[in-house]
Amino acid sequence: MKLINRLFAPVAGLVLLLTPLLAFAQTATLKIASPQRGSWEGAIPELGQQAGIFRKHGLELEILYTAGGGETLQTVVSGAVDVGLSAGTLSVMGAFQKGAPLRIIGASSSGSPEVFWIAKADSPIKSVADAAGRTMSYSTSGASSHIAVMRFIEQFKVAAKPTATGSASATLTAVMTGQVDMGWAVAPFGLKEIADGKVRIIAYAKDIEAVRKQTSRVQIVNTDVLTRKRDLIDRYAKAYDETLDWMYSNEDALKRYLAFSGFDEAAVRETLKNFIPKWSLQTQSVNGIDEAMEDAVKYKYLTKPLTKEELGVLIQTQPFNK
Secondary structure (H helix, E strand, C coil), rough: CHHHHHHHHHHHHHHHHHHHHHHCCCCCCEEEEEECCCCCCHHHHHHHHCCCHHHHCCCCEEEEEEECHHHHHHHHHCCCCEEEEEEHHHHHHHHHHCCCEEEECEEECCCCCCEEEEEEECCCCCCHCCCCCCCEECCCCCCCHHHHHHHHHHCCCCCEEECCCCHHHHHHHHHCCCCCEEEECCCCCHHHHHHHHCCEEEEEEHHHHHHHHCCEEEEEEEHHHHHCHCCCCCCCHHHHHHHHHHHHHHHHHHHHHHHHCCHHHHHHHHHHHHHHHHHHHHHCCCCHHCCCCCCCCCCCCCCCCHHHHHHHHHEEEEEEEC
16 A cells, blocks of 8 residues: 555646646636727737736637727626726726626726827917817726816816717827817827827826826626636736736837837837836726715716725725625
């Protein structure tokens, strides 16, 4: 018996060692809605998949690119995708209060340092204070850029005209062709045009104090998806964070992003240096919840603030609330 034990002990140890690998031998697929194809934040699933990080966690991603957070929210509510990135926090809270089957599994962006508004270089508009009667764009209804426009109008007490213009690339075209007076942008979109003197920045989202303190965009899943695929969502969250660490520490990530996005290298390096610090993309903490709910009530996304119990159900950040 001792001889048998000695013979089989190494085999048993090998089985234990390989068990996690065997569990991921069959990769599972998750459908992801990511906004603004080409943006640094929206490229996290794409770059992580290219680098093999999600596959290491037993996942294959099918990535759908949307025009903004409002569209992302709709795809998750309908069950068309499993995970939605960068959905506007206020919109998510409002949809949840109305009974939408949603859960927040992580933050996407906090402080919004990368979001700004541009006007043509020859425009008479110098700041939001000059925006009376002018169009000021956002991506889609309910997106974080939409909330920021409404905050600008309130803060500067100026009768600008909120206008949906879709993706950042479409908005840049709308600004250049005079279809909109002030277009929203997210770095590195627009930075080359700024450097070339074609457009200029007239406002930053971080100019609004409330924005600086809040998580403006979150990652969401359909409640049914979280119930049926909790293990996959757990793996996804780990792979996402691992990808984020890699993107801020490895030049290969920058090379892959340049090839994927087509952006000028100087604009991307400026983006990482001055617009998107790693802390702004942290996933663990949804910040400024009380202030966000105040805004949500003010802008009629919520009829009343969510209770502590409701927030405990809605926000399922890692490690998942039980």
